[in-house]
Amino acid sequence: MLALPPLVKLVPASLLVLLSLTASAAWPARGSAQVPAPSLVEEDLPPEEPPRPSAEPTLPPTAADSDGAVSAGKAATGTTKAKSDGVQTARAIELVRGRYEDLIDAWYQRRKALREQDLPRAHAEEGRLLALKTELGIENLDDFAAAEMRASARALEARAPGDAVARAELAVSLAPDLALAYVALARARLGNEAGQVMAALKDLGGGIAAAAREPRTARSLLGDVLVAALIAVFGAATLVLGLLFLRRLRLVLHDFRHLPVVRLATSLQAGFLALVVLALPVALRLGPAALPAVLALLAALYLENSERTVATLALIAIALLPWGAQRAVQLTAWTGTLAEDVYVLEHGADDGRVAARLQARAARGELPAPALLALGRHHKRRGDLEAALRWYEAAGRSRPDALVNIGNVLFLKGDTDGAKAAYLAAIDRAGASADVTSLAAAHYDLSKVFVRQSALEQAQEARKKAALEDPALIERYGSDEDFRANRWLVDVPVPAWEIGPLAADDAPRAVGDAVLAWLAGPLPRSSWPWAPLAIALALWPAALVRRRLAPSAACERCGRPACQRCGGAADGLCGQCVNVFVKKGVVDARDRLRKEAQVRRHARIRRQVARGLALVGGGAGHLWRGDAARGAVVMLVLVFLAAVAVSWRGLVPPPHPPTWAAMGKLAIAVPLALLVWVVAVRDLFRRTRGRER
Numbered sequence: 137m138l139a140l141p142p143l144v145k146l147v148p149a150s151l152l153v154l155l156s157l158t159a160s161a162a163w164p165a166r167g168s169a170q171v172p173a174p175s176l177v178e179e180d181l182p183p184e185e186p187p188r189p190s191a192e193p194t195l196p197p198t199a200a201d202s203d204g205a206v207s208a209g210k211a212a213t214g215t216t217k218a219k220s221d222g223v224q225t226a227r228a229i230e231l232v233r234g235r236y237e238d239l240i241d242a243w244y245q246r247r248k249a250l251r252e253q254d255l256p257r258a259h260a261e262e263g264r265l266l267a268l269k270t271e272l273g274i275e276n277l278d279d280f281a282a283a284e285m286r287a288s289a290r291a292l293e294a295r296a297p298g299d300a301v302a303r304a305e306l307a308v309s310l311a312p313d314l315a316l317a318y319v320a321l322a323r324a325r326l327g328n329e330a331g332q333v334m335a336a337l338k339d340l341g342g343g344i345a346a347a348a349r350e351p352r353t354a355r356s357l358l359g360d361v362l363v364a365a366l367i368a369v370f371g372a373a374t375l376v377l378g379l380l381f382l383r384r385l386r387l388v389l390h391d392f393r394h395l396p397v398v399r400l401a402t403s404l405q406a407g408f409l410a411l412v413v414l415a416l417p418v419a420l421r422l423g424p425a426a427l428p429a430v431l432a433l434l435a436a437l438y439l440e441n442s443e444r445t446v447a448t449l450a451l452i453a454i455a456l457l458p459w460g461a462q463r464a465v466q467l468t469a470w471t472g473t474l475a476e477d478v479y480v481l482e483h484g485a486d487d488g489r490v491a492a493r494l495q496a497r498a499a500r501g502e503l504p505a506p507a508l509l510a511l512g513r514h515h516k517r518r519g520d521l522e523a524a525l526r527w528y529e530a531a532g533r534s535r536p537d538a539l540v541n542i543g544n545v546l547f548l549k550g551d552t553d554g555a556k557a558a559y560l561a562a563i564d565r566a567g568a569s570a571d572v573t574s575l576a577a578a579h580y581d582l583s584k585v586f587v588r589q590s591a592l593e594q595a596q597e598a599r600k601k602a603a604l605e606d607p608a609l610i611e612r613y614g615s616d617e618d619f620r621a622n623r624w625l626v627d628v629p630v631p632a633w634e635i636g637p638l639a640a641d642d643a644p645r646a647v648g649d650a651v652l653a654w655l656a657g658p659l660p661r662s663s664w665p666w667a668p669l670a671i672a673l674a675l676w677p678a679a680l681v682r683r684r685l686a687p688s689a690a691c692e693r694c695g696r697p698a699c700q701r702c703g704g705a706a707d708g709l710c711g712q713c714v715n716v717f718v719k720k721g722v723v724d725a726r727d728r729l730r731k732e733a734q735v736r737r738h739a740r741i742r743r744q745v746a747r748g749l750a751l752v753g754g755g756a757g758h759l760w761r762g763d764a765a766r767g768a769v770v771m772l773v774l775v776f777l778a779a780v781a782v783s784w785r786g787l788v789p790p791p792h793p794p795t796w797a798a799m800g801k802l803a804i805a806v807p808l809a810l811l812v813w814v815v816a817v818r819d820l821f822r823r824t825r826g827r828e829r
Contacts, residue, residue, distance in 0.1 A: 229548060230620045232271060232519030236487060239268040243280055266309060273517035273622035275483045281311035285320045297328035308342075313350040313483065318343030351479060351632070352470055355639075359468035360786055360801070366460055368776035373450035374428050375775075376768050379749075379759050380447055381431035384438040387688050390697040391437075423657025425454050429671045436678035437687040444675050446764040451672035455665035457655060462648030466640040474507060475639035481510040482630050491515075498530070505531045506634040509538060513629070517622050521545050536566035536574035537628035543581060544625045556585045576606035577626045580614060584625060693717065694731070695738045743824045750820040754813045757820040770816045777809035 246261035269277060284307035291300035304321035311317055322339035325332045347353045381388075392398060393406040401409065414434075417426035432447050439447060470476050474497075477490045491514055497503045498511070512527035525545045531538040543558030559582040566575035580602035586595035602610050615623045649661075656664050688699035691710040704711025706718070715722045716731045723731075742761075750757025755770025784801045 227619060229624055231548065232517070232621050234268045234271045236272065236485065236518070239265060239272065239274075239277075239485070242268060262306065269310070270618075271620050271622065272485075273513075274485045276311040276313050277485050278311050278314055279485075281307040281314050281317050284310065285317060288320050288324050292324060292327045297324060300324035301328050313346050315343040315347035315350060315353045318346060349632075351475070351636070351639075355468045355470045356786070359464070360780070360783065362464040362468060364776055364779035364783065366457060366464065367779040368772055369453045369460070370424075370457060371775045371779075372768065372772040373453050374424075375753070375756070375771055376450050376759065376764075377428040377432050377435075377447060379756060379767075380439065380443055380764070381435045383760060384435045386695075387438050387690060387697050388434055390688050390699060394699075394701055421657055423655050423659065425655040425668060426657065426659075428454065429668055432675060433671060436675045437682055437685060438689070439675070439679075440762065440764075441679070443762070443764040444679060446768045448672045448675055450768070451668050451675075454655070455668035455672070458648045458652040458664065461651040462645070465644060465647045469639045469644070473639040474641070475635050475637075478507050478510045478630060478635050478638060481514045482635075486514060504638070505535060505538075506630045506638065509535075509541065509630050512538075512541060513627055516541070516545060516548075516627070519621070521549055533561070534565070536562040536569065536571050536578070537630075539565065540574055540577045540581065540628045543578070544627055547581070547585070547625060548621055552585055552588055556582065559585065572605045573609055573631065574628050576602045576609050577628045579605065580610055580626050693735045693738075695742070746824055747821060750817045754816040758816070761820075761823070770812065773812050774809055774816075777805045777812070780805040781809065 242261050242265040246258050246265060249255075249258035249261055265280075284303045288300040288303035288307065291297070291303060301321070301324045304317065304324040307314070307317040308321055318339045322336035322343070325336045325339065347357065389407055389410055392410045393401070393403065398406045398409060414430070417423075417430050429451060432451060435447075436444070474494075477494055480486055480490050481494070491511060494503060494507055494511055498508065503511075508527050508531040512524045512531065514524075515521075515527060516524035525542065528538050528542045528545065533539055533542070539558050539562035543555040543562065546552075546558060547555035559578045562574055562578040563582070566572075566578060579598045583595040583598035583602065586592070586598060602614075609626065613626045618624060652661060652664055659667065686700050688697040688701075688705075689708060690696075691698045691705075691713055692708045693713045694710065696710045696712065698705040698708060698710040702711065704714055706714050709718065712731060713735075716728050746757040746760045748757075749760050753771060754774045755767035757767070758764075758770065759767030780801055784805070785798050786801075
């Protein structure tokens with residue numbers, strides 16, 4: 137027996153991917169064959185399912201299937217009545233007769249028919265597949281949809297765009313929450329007819345909406361963004377602190393010579409000793425965080441307030457990186473967690489293994505209420521009403537969503553009085569807890585009870601309340617014409633806000649510790665984050681003692697250290713500039729001209745260095761000129777976009793993502809990075825125009 141296609145978890149593509157789709161799609165011939173659209177006809181239904189009667193007879197109980205599903209009691213019946221304000225009595229509810237094995241069989245029979253070029257039989261099996269998907273209450277068949285997406289791509293390569301569109305449309309029907317199915321459909325439409333731009337844009341919009349509501353795709357994209365953000369924070373913080381230190385390196389080396397131990401050494405010896413001190417964090421392997429912290433401390437006496445603020449924020453960001461990494465894992469963890477199992481039971485197709493795994497955890501008392509509800513809905517959709525009732529009861533009657541679903545099971549078993557009591561209890565509890573979803577479902581299902589009891593006015597009133605409370609739920613799941621058990625009544629799904637924390641609880645705890653071990657190196661773990669935070673706060677006392685210590689400052693004219701210890705410095709000018717430009721007649725004209733040339737050369741070099749840094753690193757030029765805040769922000773954005781572009785295949789990739797979809801990150805990150813870089817360079821060049829003196 138052939139193995140099912142692997143589960144595909146895909147990431148969404150932006151609207152900008154449309155340009156690459158237009159270029160990559162072939163210009164196919166018009167006469168290629170197409171797979172007919174699926175159609176549910178009577179001949180496609182399982183042979184054991186009787187035709188739907190026009191009257192409303194009592195539905196006899198069904199035999200237990202091979203999965204151990206227990207048949208329900210007789211469905212409630214009533215006399216067919218004329219419509220009254222949109223509400224009418226319905227015929228007997230059709231209980232679940234199909235099995236998951238029937239769905240698998242329909243899939244393989246369709247594939248066999250396609251290989252044998254038997255299009256009518258392939259069409260019939262496609263209809264049976266979609267009918268069984270609806271009957272079993274399965275929202276997404278991701279494996280099957282991924283196979284159809286690959287078939288659509290092959291059809292485009294074979295210049296059969298009609299087949300490509302049909303395959304992509306089937307992929308969307310099989311998995312409405314699979315984002316890349318919509319992107320594949322947009323690509324197929326453009327390959328079929330390049331003028332269908334609006335239709336392709338609509339499909340891409342559907343893909344974005346699907347990615348937003350489907351947690352596997354959304355978390356995969358969020359994981360890429362958060363990892364790139366963590367890289368950007370550390371990279372930008374390190375670069376900012378390094379540039380701030382390099383900007384003051386000449387002053388640090390000058391004042392280093394005035395230390396008592398180094399005072400007797402020559403300039404060359406003092407400079408060499410200073411470099412040895414700077415290299416100690418690297419030589420001792422104190423970790424990546426040690427060097428930026430040391431550089432910030434050494435430059436603390438020379439920083440302006442804006443630069444000091446930026447340096448403080450950079451050190452705080454580095455200190456919080458382990459916490460940020462652990463938090464990112466909690467927000468993006470999905471694969472292998474309890475949340476994934478619950479989501480598969482709620483929205484996907486389970487072959488029984490996920491349910492068995494959760495039942496084993498429930499036997500050990502490790503399953504929370506949302507997972508118990510998911511198990512109940514799984515068994516209810518498969519037709520095993522007794523098992524569904526047990527799991528709903530285990531979730532607790534204190535929950536309004538459990539009460540609604542219990543009422544649905546009782547309704548399908550023929551106990552309309554018990555169902556009505558459950559719905560009314562759910563309405564009371566949902567109203568007290570402001571659970572509008574459970575409230576709307578309870579009113580909607582209660583209206584079905586009133587219909588069975590021929591109380592049409594009460595049914596109409598309950599239906600109005602349901603439509604007002606949660607119109608999206610009723611629009612998506614409600615049905616008055618489809619009498620199949622998984623369509624006629626509205627179950628309350630497990631809300632996404634309860635599924636998400638299940639993934640956070642199962643998230644690995646060691647990620648933050650691994651990042652901490654990398655940053656801190658051999659330093660004690662107990663010193664983090666207090667040590668880097670203390671260094672960040674120590675930058676401000678340095679500003680208070682600056683006047684007492686009197687460190688040197690850069691001369692405003694020539695850039696040399698203006699040091700009071702060396703004598704002659706005053707008003708931000710070094711001793712030479714004071715003698716040349718302040719005092720009159722101290723130096724001769726030749727020395728004055730030489731100093732003026734030195735001043736012009738310093739201004740020219742400063743401008744060229746700033747422009748060169750801007751060309752290399754965008755905001756680095758602003759940072760070098762003293763505009764620390766603007767430069768730090770630009771560098772952070774550029775490093776983030778660079779991380780996204782370098783990891784375009786995905787830092788947290790889903791399995792088997794299509795290359796053309798992953799390249800969508802490049803289509804977004806590269807133009808944005810180029811735009812930010814151009815704006816930053818243009819601004820820096822404008823600010824440095826005419827500065828040379």
